[in-house]
Amino acid sequence: MSYTPHTEGDKNQMLDAIGARGIEDLFRHIPEKFRSTAKIDLPDGISELAVQQRLAALAAKNAAANDWELYLGGGIYHHFIPSAVDAIISRSEFSTSYTPYQPEVSQGTLQVLFEYQTLICQLTGMEVSNAGVYDGASASAEAILMSRRIQPPTRRRVLVSRALHPQYRAVIATYLRNLTDLTLEEIAFDGSGATDLGHVKRQLNERTMCMLVGYPNFFGVIENLAPLHELCENAGAQLITATTEPLAFGVLKPPGAFSVDIAVGEGQSLGVPMALGGPGFGFFATQRKFMRNLPGRLVGETVDSEGRRGYVLTLATREQHIRREKATSNICTSQTLCTTAATVYMAFLGRSGMRRLAEVNVARAHETYRRLIEGEKLEGCFPAPFFNEFVVRGKHLDEIMRLCSERRIVPGIPLAKWYPELPDCLLVCVTEMNDREGIDRLVRAVSN
């Protein structure tokens, strides 16, 4: 295939205008030793049809959720996406525009992002939101860096719950490793599957900068934020929540209800397909007083020269293209088309739909949980309340996984890889995409 429209006539006309004899003249100033070794050793191009066939063959080797029953969550969730969402984000006006640096011809993207920021505030109960970052994991790391900008240099201890998503903890460790003023400490979880409040209390002191917990956490458990917030506030530490499943806020009290300082998370759940875990987007919200410490883009309201309301990128003096080495973050290109999808999705579900869909998730997940532990093979692992995923324990997990796989079912995520202390445990997620018949098949496959 070719995407260059030049005819031989075009090329000659352009070379004449330039005063060059051939295309090679345009890069003859590059040292010869580089030019003579630059040939790309890849096969020649192929037709559009052949590309479709090659990609379809690769796609067929994957266990897609339209063909398999997946009970997989752990940070990426299979949810129904209304047709309107892809119809809007497929519009080239949204998909093929650049970061809206020229507001007069970017009001579409800018207003969508302003609406997105508002929706995230409403959903999380927070006061301000940025326009999105890469993913929930890097958002968690950025939240800690933001706390570092807010808290005095005497507070540099970071507490992270062991019940936070293990990949989020891994990304935090990577981001913090080279910032030698920070120390990272892990807080245990208790027998209920929630962060161990006693351990938190013992670890908090006058040098603690912030505490980070999952809400719900990696085990699906709904952390009890009220006592956590009280402990942190009394110690002068900031409380940060990281959420992998924001649909939970359709029914759960949001982080803002507990006056957390920063609420971040992964937004994939809100209208973005799983796609092997990316692209989704990180949401990032905080209290108004911390607004100028936010990383990433912000869209603000203003007026044009004739007094009409409009939107612009604002507080850019925090950003890398202005502040360079003093910027609040290095983020430039982010995940705007995914936040656009989430905006359409949240508006589509709306006030009643977010709640309705969250209720369906609660109902199906809790029914599945009850039925799975009714059998003899599995038992519940954690007694704390959960939203749409939960942990079960059983001997012979490998055997269960194999039997299910033969029936094109993936029953969950074994936890032993990240939690050696939970060797026989499986994280099971049930959403509205797992229907009654599917759940029957899962229960049968696991019970046999």
Place this chain on the structure above:
Amino acid sequence: MSEQSRTDPRPPNESSRLLFESGSRGRTAFSWPEKTPAVSDSIPQNYLRQDISDFPELGELELLRHFTRLSQCNYAIESHFYPLGSCTMKYNPKINEVVARYPGFSLIHPLAPPALNQGALELLYTLERMLGEICGMDDVSLQPSAGAQGELTGLMLIRAYLSAHGKPRKKIIVPDTAHGTNPASSTLCGYDVVQISSNEQGVIAAAAVADAMDDEVAALMITNPNTLGIFEKNIEAVADVVHGKGGLVYLDGANLNALMGIAKPGHMGVDVLHMNLHKTFSTPHGGGGPGAGPVAVKTLLRDFLPTPRIVKTANGYDLIEDMPASIGRVRSFFGNFGVLVRAYAYILSLGGDGLEETSRMALLNANYIRSKLERHYQLAYNEPCMHECVFNDRNQHKYGVSTLDIAKRLLDYGFHPPTIYFPLVVSGALMIEPTETETLQTLDQFIEAMIAIDRESRETPDLVKNAPHITAVRRLDEAKAARKPVLRWERPEEEA
């Protein structure tokens, strides 16, 4: 345009009506007919919220009109020529969108056992090798989400390597023509930034690097071609200076679209680089992402790459997490997989020969614009240009017309402006990157518009200074937005 606003009968904010100002209490586009027990049967009441106050309540058609109307307020590649320098706004092929939506790619879960995602792992493994070949590098990680995260990852690799060989060192050298992300990423990686100046030819001289180079410098970050569109011809000598003092060379690959099949960064003494797949490899910008910023390294940095690594075994593709020297993860799962699928389809479509033609035509288009405009606009540097060219506003400034005015006036002509006021070393920079996918006719129309604006600057400067005149909104008050930021809608008090 004031003429239009006088004839526009709608209230002033009608065209920017928000989701929250539309709809009606109780309206919804979503239904899920299924009886469910009360949530409080499953979750204790004190964990539950009652309502999401002020969340939108719209019907489906109402909602689609809202977003369709908003989309029509955007300029985009498929509607307008978009010559943003260093952003590589090329055509985003439709085939890539189609294949990325195949259920076998869009409906797969990252934590399913690797045996169930063999096609995806094969694609990623192959793409790593393709990108390595294009750049002349030995190994690639596809994990970083965008260019800036690629930079951070690359610097972390350098830091890990130097730490393993003694100490991490303290400083990164960054040229004054660099993207702002370069110094910002350096800080985030725990380094101090030392800025060096480019010379009168717009490139970095080995002597300038030698002056700044000592045994506390971890790396030099260099962009090639640089943001002036000029090939850094001294790059090999510069790399020798850095390597001679035990430092490493990082290449910002934002401008790789100029080099495919023309020169390989891996042959220039570069130890690590990132690519922007949303630039060179045609994946859509999406109004500001998602992109992808893979990192490519020479063998010396291989052991430090992010985990997991994808390996090919006798039983298919598998993941290796146990890499003791690795910097660890920089993001969750496998990076922006959907973007990687698009880039893979693009490379398959064009092949090695097509990629080479891509860069050659990108150079031809940029040089054509340069040759046609240099009589009207002053070139920042009179050096051979690669895929982009940079002018300044000196010729127009004597009539009181600035680069910002020229940019805004271009909107009236139906063109997205070039990148402006960047690189910072050029006062009033206009940085034009046409890309290879534009026709001669489009370039001529743009050139005519630029020449017309030059004429207007002399004859009717106020027309230019008050532009744009025919866009949906006119110049927006950015100072007001920053002075008292309004970052969200809130219900007016009289309605609350």
